[in-house]
Amino acid sequence: MKASIRRRYGSPHQIKIEIIEKPIPKDNEVLIKVYATTVNRTDCANLTAKPFIMRFVLGLFKPRKIILGTDFAGEVVSMGKDVASFYIGNKVFGFNHTGSESQAEYMTTTVENLFPIPEKIDYKHAAASLEGANYAYTFIHKVNIQSGQKILIIGATGGIGSALLQFVRQFDVKITATCNTKNIELIQSLGADKIYDYTKQDFTEVKDKYDFIFDSVGKSTFGKCKSLLKEKGVYISSELGPYSQNLFYPLLTSFSGKKVIFPIPYSKQKTIPYISNLLEKERFKPVIDREYLLEDISKAYEYVIKGQKTGNVLINV
């Protein structure tokens, strides 16, 4: 089978498409023919081993898993003898933060990583609804969103932000979002009530007050946003912050009115059923920016690593 392989950490140039043996599922595993995967920011961190802390998970000196890929959507083609809950021909999707080895024609995984793709949803949209949306789910479930509240989403155009905006839209709240000029229409169509074009305006200069600030691209800080929070407002960021301060702020702010929460992701057993339900009801449609063939995957990495994709970048396997 063809697979996207890197044997050392580094840049997209490390990635080669190689022909290797198709994996054989163990007794408790399923073999999946992959139809679609994405290149997301976790994949970029897995490729580059940046931040350094990634090496404690992926392998200190070189990656333990040589095939890249986090999100996947495909079809069950065979299974080990202990698997009873899935059948040949089932359409499945899922992700694994530490790598699914899904940027390949086939992959194996255990059943707890597999979820049925909702009817009417194709492989591409299934693959684009996974890890970024999982973080978006985490953001909204770390707080108690109430009708009438005001929420600011910084970077509503990213993989996380574009899902987050649609998830927050499920509540009766006022949403302000930041994005660049070219994405204003998109963000309006996804449900933002008020928009700041971050290339022209600084949202911190306007003294609006919010119940929650979701910094979905991690480009701002609690320090900059604090004055925009209401008395019991909460700031959540997808990044650690320039001094990794978002790791410590939750403790430091735990006794004060305005709080910082670190969004440790919920398990996919919680998030994927929620996402599937919204997909089925057509209340969530993942944003797809570009599509590449597996053979061109290093170009996809070059693009995603710049941090300027809109929504998700798909790989058609």
Ligand SMILES: NC(=O)c1ccc[n+]([C@@H]2O[C@H](COP(=O)([O-])OP(=O)(O)OC[C@H]3O[C@@H](n4cnc5c(N)ncnc54)[C@H](OP(=O)(O)O)[C@@H]3O)[C@@H](O)[C@H]2O)c1
């Ligand atoms: N799997 C994941 O998605 C994942 C997992 C863990 C952590 N994270 C972290 O979470 C952050 C967001 O991830 P993501 O996948 O959503 O990122 P992404 O899709 O790469 O985000 C790119 C988007 O952010 C926008 N943006 C860049 N600078 C901005 C600014 N100053 N204000 C507002 N928008 C801005 C970009 O707009 P322009 O085109 O104008 O630049 C672009 O649309 C990243 O830092 C990532 O490392 C992501």
